[in-house]
Amino acid sequence: DPKAKTALSDEEVIRKEVQSKLYYVKYFLSRETSDVSRETNTRHSPLTTHDSRLTTDDFITIATVRPETILGDTAIAVNPNDDRYKHLHGQFAFVPLINRRIPIITDEYVEMDFGTGALKITPAHDKNDYQIGEKHGLEIIDTMNDDGTMSEAAQLYIGEDRFEVRKKIVMELESKGHLVKIEDYTNQIGFSERTDVVVEDRLSLQWWVDMKKIYKPALEAVIDEEIKFYPAKFKNLYRNWMENIRDWCISRQLWWGHRIPAWYDDEGNVYVAKTEEEAHRQWSMVNGQSKDSPTHHSPLTTHLRQDDDVLDTWFSSWLWPFEVFKGYSNPGNPEIQYYYPTNTLITAPEIIFFWVARMIMAGFEYMKEKPFSDVYFTGIVRDELGRKMSKQLGNSPDLLGLIDKYGADAVRFGIMISSPAGNDLLFDVKEESTLKQGSFFINKMWNALKLVKMWESKQAASDKPQAASFAVDWFENRLNEAKVEIEELYKDFKLSEILKTIYSLIWDDFCSWYLEWAKPGFEESIDANVYSRTVQFFEELMQLLHPFMPFVTEDIYHQLKERKEGDDLTVRRLKKYSIQNSEILKQGELLKEVITAIRDARNKVQLKPKDQVKLHIRADNSSAYKNIENILQKQVNAESVSYVNEAVSNSINVVVQKDKFFIESKSHADTSSHKEELQKDLSYLEGFLASVEKKLANERFVQNAKPEVVDIERKKKADAEAKIKAIKESLESLN
């Protein structure tokens, strides 16, 4: 529904700070309130000083950076509260050089403390002046031509370039006593985005879209999450813009683009139509011509002239989701039916208004349906000072250089790991710490591959149940657990979180735990089944990581095993995860916890890693350790593991959950630091217990909180009490 409208538009204008001059210019006052001065308002009849009605004191001084626009002035404005000018309210002044008589008006818009506090009003060449002009009913005098030269209406310097005129008019103003002073001044000036030329505000006739008529479905779709934004914070920005939507100027004076489908007749009437024929039919109806045969067009068509303007790029672009499949021009075709609406739009937050919002509006307006379901906004890459990367600042990293230095996958890793959905990405070019992390990660995977390949030739059929079988069962379940997490994260487009999860799964769970647990003893062979399962786990890990680090993962995949032609990670289907055995996962966690606690205790009493110990376990349920005792023994360098019912004297005590571990060592163990550690644990636990007890003592908590929450607190209390008891016992045994 285009309509013609007169206004000023400032799209595609880049504002830049420039050094300018601020010219202070005297406008002589008219003391007459009658229209005696009318006679002076003619061309080239400068009101010179011999005019008896004026003295040199009778002037008002304004400040301007564009003295050439003086010729288009139609008023002077002052702030109504400005005492300096109160006596001039309702008076008149003369435009210098051409002596047009203009009113002195009052408007709150005028800043009293800028310049002289008096502002010249040029409605044809300044947006604000235009608005003031509209408000006060001022005359509009367009003093400039399309090519930036002065027009007839300027009266002076007709046909000369605006910048030349600026120089000349300053000289003339000075010679005629109008120039008070010139100051240096820094201001912002609009430059054309395309040609980098200073933009002058001018009045022109343009095509506009009345956005208020079409925005509603697009607003509601995003608010109701029929279309989801990731991250959701952009919803508010979108809402704010849509609720205050302004008309859209869609015509552009360019050579390239979709031409405006509007035709003019000789009288200047407009006919908007899909085709020239249709425009002509409209013209015929308006002009009372008979609609003879529709296939036979008369030469009258030549009377119509199509608008030279083209549509704004974004007006063409908002058609993109459907018109790339001819969804509007050929409705219901098989492609549009398949591809519309589509799933996900990936784009930058800075074009939410330009493009995203408009595609949504066009979708509802022309297709009666949303164009896509999800919009994922990528972050903007900034340098360590938070500045956008740009050629001008020269703060962009040399990506090809970084790839040479760290590898393509490491660079991908570094960028992906530090770009949480929709947040800006601070990229520290000097540190490059995440890139280093990426290349270390690659190194880690290569070393894991090296280890596994070493086992390849040392496989043997197993005759006895191995410690490694628990490791295999555990990792299988751990892998499935991680796959579920990853799938959830994908649904929310949390790409950096996914990568972190995979990173930790590979580094910690696979390399640090699983491979150590599955590792055969020195010079021992590996169970053939354990080996093939290990290879399979490795494959699956590489597959999970493949979208983030495609090169190294594909390479490792092929090195793990002989592959048939076409068996590549990039086209391999993801294996569906199966249900996890939570009991095994729990045992794995217990194992990790016990290993860590015992290593910690060994470390604290300064036992060397080489020093072998005897491990005694006192557990309520010692069968829980049967599955894992082999691994435990190996991981804490114990020569034996036994189960006891009594405390073991002269040992280092470790408490994990409710179970106690006694570490017996031949080496001299420094028990004083051990006691200190136990004391520290004890005071922490006592503090914790106090906080839980306080909570449980609060009647209102017990009454109001959900029963399961209260149960959790009770369990916390019981666990803490058991642990405190065990630690106290240990402390006593050390005395």
Next chain:
RNA sequence: GGAACGUUAGCUCAGUUGGUUUAGAGCGCUGCUUUGACAGAGCAGAGGUCACUGGUUCGAGCCCAGUACGUUCCACCA
């Protein structure tokens, strides 16, 4: 001037409808460990009154109000 978003460990950030510990991760930092995949490593550790003030609640990093600071967008700067 208007609006949106943010403020959690030295740095970069998680923390999913308020309730499993006295808040997590990565990097950095500190200590210990060097010939069996990996020192580009391993093992462990330290480090935070969750910007501030008030409110709602049995309970707040999370909800509400205000303040401060920051980032971005829009408008304006004669």
